[in-house]
Amino acid sequence: MSDTPSNKRTELAQLGEFGLIDHLTSDIKPMNSTTLKGVGDDAAVIDQGDYVTLVSKDLLAEGVHFDLSYTPLKHLGYKAAVVNISDICAMNGKTEQLLVGISVSNRFSVEALDELYAGIKLACEKYKVDLVGGDTTSSASGLFISVTVIGRAKKDEVVYRNTARENDLICVSGDLGAAYMGLLLLEREKQVFKANPGMQPDLDGYDYVLERQLKPEARVDILEKLKEAGIKPTAMIDISDGLASEVLHLAKDSGLGCRIFENKLPIDVVTGDVAAEFRIDPTTAAMNGGEDYELLFTVNINDFDKVKEMPGIHVIGHMLEKAEGEYLISNGGSLYPIEAQGFNHMRED
Numbered sequence: 001m002s003d004t005p006s007n008k009r010t011e012l013a014q015l016g017e018f019g020l021i022d023h024l025t026s027d028i029k030p031m032n033s034t035t036l037k038g039v040g041d042d043a044a045v046i047d048q049g050d051y052v053t054l055v056s057k058d059l060l061a062e063g064v065h066f067d068l069s070y071t072p073l074k075h076l077g078y079k080a081a082v083v084n085i086s087d088i089c090a091m092n093g094k095t096e097q098l099l100v101g102i103s104v105s106n107r108f109s110v111e112a113l114d115e116l117y118a119g120i121k122l123a124c125e126k127y128k129v130d131l132v133g134g135d136t137t138s139s140a141s142g143l144f145i146s147v148t149v150i151g152r153a154k155k156d157e158v159v160y161r162n163t164a165r166e167n168d169l170i171c172v173s174g175d176l177g178a179a180y181m182g183l184l185l186l187e188r189e190k191q192v193f194k195a196n197p198g199m200q201p202d203l204d205g206y207d208y209v210l211e212r213q214l215k216p217e218a219r220v221d222i223l224e225k226l227k228e229a230g231i232k233p234t235a236m237i238d239i240s241d242g243l244a245s246e247v248l249h250l251a252k253d254s255g256l257g258c259r260i261f262e263n264k265l266p267i268d269v270v271t272g273d274v275a276a277e278f279r280i281d282p283t284t285a286a287m288n289g290g291e292d293y294e295l296l297f298t299v300n301i302n303d304f305d306k307v308k309e310m311p312g313i314h315v316i317g318h319m320l321e322k323a324e325g326e327y328l329i330s331n332g333g334s335l336y337p338i339e340a341q342g343f344n345h346m347r348e349d
């Protein structure tokens with residue numbers, strides 16, 4: 001394809017991933033009244049009367065999102081399904097169907113693709129999702145996996161990103177930063193193995209962070225707990241790009257500012273140990289690591305007594321009016337602006 005008619009050429013890196021999405025989609029206005037939500041949330045929301053259909057899609061590219069030298073294909077298939085199911089969770093919905101597109105080079109055997117599908121099917125079984133279609137093509141090189149998920153929710157149960165309110169509490173499920181530490185370990189062992197092919201990887205004691213990287217889960221259990229407790233989050237997003245990036249989405253899309261407290265961030269001891277080994281501040285891992293697939297949500301302050309007692313849920317901050325900006329309050333009491341560093345594959349930093 002040639003350049004644009006004016007011969008103007010803008011590098012993708014100038015816009016970054018979010019800038020590019022905004023550039024391509026900001027002029028799109030839904031024409032169908034059934035399109036309740038188009039671009040701009042974890043899933044699109046389609047009106048079906050008293051319930052809605054939720055649709056989301058994620059594309060994984062070899063060499064960008066996964067490295068097959070340390071990612072078993074079965075794990076990759078599982079993860080490809082789970083990260084999509086997580087987006088439906090982030091809308092407070094239940095995933096019911098998924099479609100799988102693969103583009104695959106002749107470097108892969110039938111047995112290899114069987115492994116990939118074993119992982120996808122395992123996730124489908126665990127989350128009670130039906131694999132209902134997809135597409136298969138050859139690729140010039142490498143493997144691409146595109147999963148589309150379809151979910152369902154009652155109309156009044158859907159939770160958007162842009163509906164947090166001033167003084168709402170900011171909560172997160174599980175713990176943060178572990179998946180990134182797992183990735184650093186796997187990358188390190190890959191380099192060691194390249195230099196000394198005879199050496200066995202030394203990954204004893206690191207199971208937790210490796211599992212968080214290779215086998216994430218979608219937090220359907222947290223949605224159930226919230227429902228049982230009678231709590232409907234006021235806004236919600238899943239953490240794929242790191243807490244910093246996601247909390248900025250919640251705040252900016254809701255037209256608010258926020259405060260996150262460093263001493264409230266849930267970080268597993270193994271994550272802390274690995275961070276120390278890599279001389280990385282665990283807070284940086286938690287804020288910018290990404291791929292935790294935990295849920296980040298806001299609740300009304302009146303729900304504080306309920307959420308503070310719930311295992312697996314941590315209150316880490318609160319929303320404020322927009323003029324207050326978005327800041328992390330460090331253990332020492334200093335304010336640091338929250339900046340999205342996340343996994344912005346297209347941006348040169």
Ligand code: ADP
Nearest residue numbers: 021024025038039040041042043044058087240
């Ligand atoms: P998530 O991290 O939850 O998967 P993304 O950051 O990938 O979400 O996407 C943000 C929003 O932009 C979503 O509504 C998504 O559907 C939309 N989007 C992403 N890429 C494109 C694209 N190429 N064209 C149109 N919409 C897109």
Ligand code: MG
Nearest residue numbers: 042087090238
């Ligand atoms: Mg998401």
